[in-house]
Amino acid sequence: MSGDLQHILRRIGPEASGPRILLLLGEEGIGKTWLLRAVAERSAAAGTRVLSVQCWSAEKNVAFAALRRLFPVVPDQTSSTASASESPERTLIIVDDVQDCDQPSLTALCWLVRCTTERPASILLAARGDAAPAGLPSEVEVIRVNPLGLPSAAALLDAQPDPPTGRPRLELLQKARGNPSALLELCGDHTAHPRRVEHGFQRRIDAFPPETRRALLYAATALPDEGLAAIMAALGTDDLSIWAPAEAAGLVQIDGGQVTFRHPLGRTAAGRQPADLRYRAHRDLAAAATAAGRPAAHAHHAAAATLGVDEAAAQALRATAWASRDTFTAARVLDQAADLTGDADRAASLVDALLAAAAVGDLDWVRSLHETFIRRTTDPALVCLAACAAAATLSLASYQTEALDLLLEAADRHSGLADGPLSLTVTTIAAAIAHQSGLPEHYRRVLEKSARAGTLESVEATTVNTVNTVNTVNTVTDVLTHLNDADLRTTLTAYVSVITQQTAPAQVIRRLDPPRLGTLSEDLRRLLLRLAVAAVAYHADEPATSLAQFRRADTYLRARGAHGARAWLLSPLLDTLLATGRWAEAEALAATALDHAAVLGMHRVVSDLRAFDLTLRAVRGDADLDGTAATPGPDVDLAENGATRCRWARARATAAFDRGDWSDAYRWLRSLFTPDGEPEHPYLSPRAIAELAIAAVRSGRTQDAARVLERVRDQQGERPTTRMTLLMHHASALLDPATDQEAGFQLALVNPAGEQWPLERAQTRFSYALWLRRGRRTSEAREQLAAALETAEELGSAGLAAALRSEMRASGVATAPEPSAALSTLTAQQQQIVRMAASGMSNREIGEQLFLSPRTVGSHLYNIYPKLGVSSRHQLRDLLEAG
Incomplete structure (x- = not known):
């Protein structure tokens, strides 16, 4: 909304040229009045004379009513307009709810704007609805005031006194649809504050005929995917005229077989009718859903019409929860099913809801469910599954130590789960947490857990079948408990082995069979298999396989709103996109993911995405970039989020590269390694070795960097990936006095597989060209510079391209026209x-x-x-x- 404000001020503010008429259009409560007030305050502070009036429907047929209230001191139109035109300063006239303005006033005001040339006056109008009111001149510029984006809506909600959290917060954001007024009203409803705007809708609804009020109640009660036909069937009529009063009042729109409330609070007000009527609406909609063969809708309405515990209703909800493509809806349905489940089975039902809420990614919701769950049972399988859900969500919120403690303590307390598929599930999540933290202690604990479970040696085909039978309808619980898929067990075992550095990634990836995934359906087992193969390929530096699998998984999860599950693949996917030169795709992906991560409180994911943004802007040579101003954010403890710490160090180093500050670049890159040269993170740190070497040469720190290179060689072992081999050849050519420099550069460039990482190859060519030019081999240097420049320009790396052009000019190459x-x-x-x-x-x-x-x-x-x-x-x- 601040963007709208700035645009309005540019058009009619003190610095604007000439008179203008602007019209703000938008639904009720969208923020038009706030914008009018803000424009008035800014304009008055700048010395503009501001006149404003609120129009009322009761005066719409009273000639010059608005004009008389706009100029209360002057009795007639002629004197009014003269008063404004003779004012010594610029004039801004603001008219709110112009759809209710009388036509003579509107005509006179528009005439005034056209006639005041020496001391220009402008008019700012605001109207409800989608179309401009009749009678406005053709030169009116229309500005549509759109709903708040999800992050802005969440920020406004969270700034209120005692705002809701967890599931109620997400439900409120969904209901408000970005309307600020609806957001505040619904928040007031949550806190028992008065509802001013909603009462206005309620008064309008109370004036409708009984059959229209009943129709609106059923429409408000219906699910989003229940259209007009389902509502009419529940009402027991085919007479569409019952909607006419509500349509005429602008409360609903009947179109395309749907009933749409024009304002979120209109739906809320329509649903505030006595309990017996609300329950009757649910029963009628349930009956209509049964007749139409829609089991998910029937289960929802039957449950809503239930009083107290009802095992049959709960079972129906669980059976249909995942029929929705929306993970939030599925989690909400499962949460509701747990409320309807009796004490004997409620813990098992809560695990269903926990796993679904973890897939959504909201920590407050998961914490609330987990706290309820731990008071219900000590069943070992259920406790471990609940810990998996809670730990995964804690990790996304940046709490790695708490997450690992919760997960491993839950497993340790139940020695009966020392081996078997569920133990593999626990170990896999623990390994992912350790990979994020990068802490040696965390890796050690995961290795100990793996050794006790036999995860790294073999995986038995036994199952842990302690979950209550009511869970058999829930795929998530069944899959994570049993893992009765040989390929999945093998691949998860490989993932744990790679993460804990027990097996070289390049060795593991050869034993998997990723091409088969192209023909598999996206049920949960296949999705987990896809993610596991992609993760192993990512660590093995096999970008084609990694991208193919991550992209498919991302498309699937994003379409279903599984933002918590999706968050686990974002960083490796973005790493791969950046490294392989797919920067436009990376930028779009990060932008779409950031909003949801921020709203859901996934702080370390937000921090990672901001680090990616800084990196991308730096490699593109963003002229407005201030790399020193960017920070990881106060909600992320970098001491226990080593992967995030490494990404920020790399991002700041890249920004320093862009501005030519080699000492600062070296400082940040050196922080990726311990004082004695050991990688701070086993995967992310070594991949910066070539950039560290470049910065070391430029800043005179080659001796220190050479010690780091030796540690990286040792850490990579005898079977490094192709990418790491090329990076170490590049670094050796720059740092290792025992290396034949030309041979080192050629080894770093000879393998055509290096083209998969275009920026790294361009940097290698640049380093080689500098070495060649120092040896007075100018012609060969030009060839390397030209090839590197072509890559830099293709990528859009402005800083690198400028440096290459400068070096080419020094080599005698003419500049481009x-x-x-x-x-x-x-x-x-x-x-x-x-x-x-x-x-x-x-x-x-x-x-x-x-x-x-x-x-x-x-x-x-x-x-x-x-x-x-x-x-x-x-x-x-x-x-x-x-x-």
Whole structure:
């Protein structure tokens, strides 16, 4: 909303030129009045004369009613308009609820704006609805005031006194639909504060005929996917005229077989009717759902019409919970089922809800359910499953030590689970937590747990069948308890082995069979298998396999709103996208994930995403970047979040690279290793070794960096991945006096597999070119510089490209010509490629969109550049912006 305010001030503020008429359009309570007030305050403070009036429907047919209240001292229109036009300062006239303004007043005000040229006046109008009121002049500029985005809505809600948390908070955000007024009213409802706006809707509804009020109650009670036909069936009528009063009043819209409430509080007010009527509505909707063969809707309404414990209703809810594609809805249904379940089976039912809430990712909700659960049972399998859900969510919120303690203590207290599939589930989650923390103590504890469970040696096909039979309808509980899928058990075992550094990733990945996943359905077992294969491939530096599996899993989880489950794949997926040059895809992915992570309180995920944003802006050479101002945030303890700490160190080093501060870059990169050179994180730290070497050479710290390189070699062992082999060759050529430097550079460049990591290859070529030029081998240096520059421009790495151009000029290469307009000479496909390249997409990403090979895209660009008189992607962007 602050963006709307700034736009309005630019259009009609003190610095704006000429008179203007602006109209704010939006639903009731969306924030129009707040914007009017803010504009008035800012304008008055800048010396503008502000006149404002609120219109009322009762005066709509009273000529000049609004104008008389706008100028209360002056009795008639002529004097009023003269008073405004003769004012010595600029004038701003604000009219709220202009849809209720009388036409003569509106005509006079618009005439005033047109006539005041020496001392311009502007008008700012606001109206409810989707369309501009009749009678406005054609020059009116319309600004639509949209609902708040999810993060802004959550921030507004959380700023209220005693706001709701957990499930009630998420339900409130869903109901409010980004409407600030609805958000505050519903929050007031939660805290028993008065509901002013909702009472206005209630008065309107009370004036409708009884049959319309009943229809609105049923519409408010219906599920979102229950359309007009289902509601009419429950009402027992086909007479659509019952909706006419509500439609005429603008309360609902009947269109496309749906009944839509125009305002969230309209739905809430329609549903506030006596209990007997509400329960009757649920019973009628349940009967209609049964007749239409919709079991999920029937289970929902039957449960809502139930008083007290009802095992049959609870069982129906559990059986249909996952019929919804929305994980939040499934978790809410399972939470409701637990409330309806008797004491004997309630603990098992709570585990269902816990696992679903963990998939959503809200820690407050998970904590609340877990606290209720631990008072209900000591069943070993259930306790461990509940601990898995709680620990996974704690980890996303940054509490790694608490998460690991909870998980391993739950397993240790129940020695009967020392081996078997459920123990493998516990060990897998514990390994993921240790990987995030990076703490040696955490790795040691996971190894001990693995040894006791026999996880690293073999996995028996036995099952732990202690979960109550009511859980058999729930796939999550069944899968995590039994793991009765040989491929899944094998792959999870491989994952734990890789994370705990017991097996080299390159060795493990060869024993898996990832191509088979392309034809598998996305049930939970296959999803877990997909994630496990992707994670092993990520650690084995096999980006093609990792990306294929992570992307499929991400698409599946994002479509279902499983933000907590999705959060576990975001960092490795973004790592891979950045490393392989898919920066546009990485940027879009991080942006969409950040909103949900912030709303759900996944603090370490938010911090990781901000680190990725800083890294991406730095490698692109963002001119406005201030890398020193970015921080991980106060909610993340970096001491127990080593992976996040490493990502921030790498991001700050990249920002220092961009500004040419080699000493600062070395300081941040060196922090990825202990004082004696050991990697702080076994996976993330070693992959910075080449950048550490570059910064060391530029800042004169080669001796210290050489010691780090030796430790990295030892840590990688005899079977490093291809990527690590190339990075260590590059670092050795820069740091190791015992290495033949030219041989080191050539070994770092000879393997064509290195093209998978284009930025790292470009940096290697740059280092080699500098070495060649120092040896007066200028021609060979130019070849390396040209190849590196082509990659840097394709990626959109402005800082690296500028450094390469500077080095090329020093090598005697002429600079590129300025861009010129020649787009019309290109074919339609070539123009499309130009636009996509200018937007920052790589050749590979363009090829994936247009079904072309990256080589074909590169060939097109090679032919396009001379036609346009450009030599880089940044010049393409400038050319399009100039056009």
